[in-house]
Amino acid sequence: xxxxxxxxxxxxxxxxxxxxxxxxxxxxxxxxxVLSDRLPENANFKQLIDLLSQQYSSRGVNLVKVGNKWTFRxxxxxxxxxxxxxxxxxxxxxxxxxxxxxxxxxxxxxRTDIESIRGVSVNRGTLDVLLExxxxxxxxxxxxxxxxxxxxxxxxxxxxxxxxxxxDLPGVQELKAAGVLDTRPAVDVYASRSQEEGVDYLSLKESxxxxxxxxxxx
Numbered sequence: 001x002x003x004x005x006x007x008x009x010x011x012x013x014x015x016x017x018x019x020x021x022x023x024x025x026x027x028x029x030x031x032x033x034v035l036s037d038r039l040p041e042n043a044n045f046k047q048l049i050d051l052l053s054q055q056y057s058s059r060g061v062n063l064v065k066v067g068n069k070w071t072f073r074x075x076x077x078x079x080x081x082x083x084x085x086x087x088x089x090x091x092x093x094x095x096x097x098x099x100x101x102x103x104x105x106x107x108x109x110x111r112t113d114i115e116s117i118r119g120v121s122v123n124r125g126t127l128d129v130l131l132e133x134x135x136x137x138x139x140x141x142x143x144x145x146x147x148x149x150x151x152x153x154x155x156x157x158x159x160x161x162x163x164x165x166x167x168d169l170p171g172v173q174e175l176k177a178a179g180v181l182d183t184r185p186a187v188d189v190y191a192s193r194s195q196e197e198g199v200d201y202l203s204l205k206e207s208x209x210x211x212x213x214x215x216x217x218x
Contacts, residue, residue: 005078007107012051014047015039015040015043015048016048016051016055017051017175018038019035019038019039019048019052020037020052021040021051022034022035023035023070023071023072024072025056025144026071026211028071028159029066029070029071029155029159030069030070031068031069032045032069032070033068035070035073037051040069049070054188056072059075060074060075060078061073061074061075062074062075062076063150064162064164065164066155066159066163066164067155067158067159067164067165069125069155070173070183073162076160083087085104090131093126093129095122095123095126096126096129096130099114099118099126099130100130100136100153100157102117102118102133103130103136103153104153104157104166104169106165107139107150107151107152107153107170108139108140108142108151109133109148109150109151109152109154110148110149110151111127111148111149111151114151122156127151133156134154134156134157135153135154135156135157135160136151136152136153136157137151137153137154138150138151138154139151139152144148155168188208204209
């Protein structure tokens with residue numbers, strides 16, 4: 001029996017409420033497969049999640065995609081109206097900033113790769129800080145002598161920086177325009193390598209006059 005327009009509308013509204021409730025109740029972004037499993041088999045997940053996203057597009061919180069997951073976030077244009085005080089236990093060091101940038105723009109990379117790009121050795125504690133923060137994760141071991149571990153960014157990295165995917169990482173010109181590109185000699189090395197290899201190696205450091213990157217307590 002074919003559903004009437006009114007019946008279809010009521011079913012869609014109920015499905016939207018289910019998606020909304022599941023995402024709202026989660027402390028972390030919810031995977032699309034988990035959301036889809038909460039719906040009846042005949043429900044069109046993509047159509048429903050797009051519709052829900054549209055409904056929240058003009059509200060104080062937006063429904064945003066992070067990788068293959070969905071979560072509610074405060075609308076970006078309201079950032080200046082909110083003041084959130086966070087107690088930080090650790091600050092991201094300059095070495096950690098550079099290491100994170102190298103991993104983000106050239107993953108998967110080994111510790112040796114990072115040292116080659118930076119031109120200095122990488123302290124084990126630097127990787128530990130990024131790992132404990134949940135911003136990087138170990139990848140597959142490289143099939144070379146010693147089988148070194150490779151490193152790559154995590155979904156927490158995308159979530160923290162408000163990125164849907166790695167393709168959304170800012171480019172050189174974007175960071176220059178925003179005034180947040182680190183212009184120290186080390187970054188000149190990254191830029192030189194990017195011209196040769198077609199990859200952008202950037203510092204994710206915010207303007208020193210306005211912000212400091214901080215790690216939230218774990």
